Amino acid sequence: MNDDLKRQAAAMALTQVRPGMRLGLGTGSTAWHFVDLLGAKVAAGFDCICVPTSEVTARQAESLGIPLSNLETLDRLDITVDGADEIDPALNLIKGAGGALLREKIVAAASDVMIVIADGSKLVDTLGKFPLPIEVNRFGLGATQRTIAEVNAAHGAQGGLKLRQTKDGAPYVTDGGHLILDAFFGRISQPEALSRDLLDIAGVVQHGLFLQMCKKAYVAMPDGVRTIQV
Ligand SMILES: O=C(CO)[C@H](O)[C@H](O)COP(=O)(O)O
Numbered sequence: 001m002n003d004d005l006k007r008q009a010a011a012m013a014l015t016q017v018r019p020g021m022r023l024g025l026g027t028g029s030t031a032w033h034f035v036d037l038l039g040a041k042v043a044a045g046f047d048c049i050c051v052p053t054s055e056v057t058a059r060q061a062e063s064l065g066i067p068l069s070n071l072e073t074l075d076r077l078d079i080t081v082d083g084a085d086e087i088d089p090a091l092n093l094i095k096g097a098g099g100a101l102l103r104e105k106i107v108a109a110a111s112d113v114m115i116v117i118a119d120g121s122k123l124v125d126t127l128g129k130f131p132l133p134i135e136v137n138r139f140g141l142g143a144t145q146r147t148i149a150e151v152n153a154a155h156g157a158q159g160g161l162k163l164r165q166t167k168d169g170a171p172y173v174t175d176g177g178h179l180i181l182d183a184f185f186g187r188i189s190q191p192e193a194l195s196r197d198l199l200d201i202a203g204v205v206q207h208g209l210f211l212q213m214c215k216k217a218y219v220a221m222p223d224g225v226r227t228i229q230v
Pocket residue numbers: 026027028029030031082083084085094095096097098099100101104
C-alpha cells in the first residue's frame with residue numbers, strides 16, 4: 001500500500017473528529033498517518049483526549065504532544081480510527097498483523113464508532129486469505145495450539161498454524177505479554193461460529209476477527225477515497 005493513499009484515507013478520518021472528542025488511536029502504518037495528522041492539529045490548538053491501542057502508538061502520540069488517557073479514566077470513547085488487514089463487504093475485518101489486536105479490540109469495543117482506514121488492496125469478498133492472528137497465553141502453548149488446530153480444521157482451514165516470530169527468530173510477544181499464532185484459512189465461511197469456537201478455547205486470549213464492530217471505512221483508491229458504510 002502506497003504511503004500517499006494511506007495518508008489520504010487518514011485525512012478523511014480526521015474530518016470526523018470534533019473538539020473535545022475522546023479518540024481511540026489505532027496501530028499500524030495507516031493508523032500512523034492518522035496520529036501524525038492529529039498531532040499537527042493538536043499542535044495548532046485542537047482539544048481531544050486519546051487512548052492508544054499499543055505502546056508504539058502511545059510513543060508516537062506522546063512525541064507529538066497528543067494528550068493520552070486510558071479506559072480506567074474514560075469509560076467510553078467517541079471514535080476509534082484504525083487500519084485493517086482485510087475488509088469484507090459488511091465491514092467485518094481481520095486485524096492484528098501489527099500484533100495489537102487485543103488492545104485494538106478492547107478500544108474499538110469501548111468506542112461509539114470504529115472507523116477503518118485502508119487502501120483498496122484490503123478489500124475482499126470473503127475473509128481468510130490473510131492469516132488470522134490468534135493471541136494465546138504462553139502457558140500451555142502446545143495444548144492450546146493442538147486445540148486451535150482441531151477447531152480450525154473443523155472450520156475448513158487450508159493451512160496450519162505458525163507461531164509468530166521476530167526478525168531474530170524469537171517468539172513475538174504482544175504488549176499484553178502473550179504469543180501470537182497465525183492461522184492460514186484461505187477462506188472463512190462462518191466467521192461468527194469460528195469466533196465463538198476460538199474464544200471457547202481456554203488458552204486463547206483473543207483473535208483478529210472484528211465482526212460487526214466497524215460501521216464506516218475510508219478506502220483510498222488511485223482515483224479517490226471511497227466511503228463505505230454499513
Ligand atoms: O491490526 C493492525 C495492527 O495490529 C493494523 O491496523 C493492521 O495490521 C493494518 O496495518 P497497516 O495499516 O500497516 O496495513
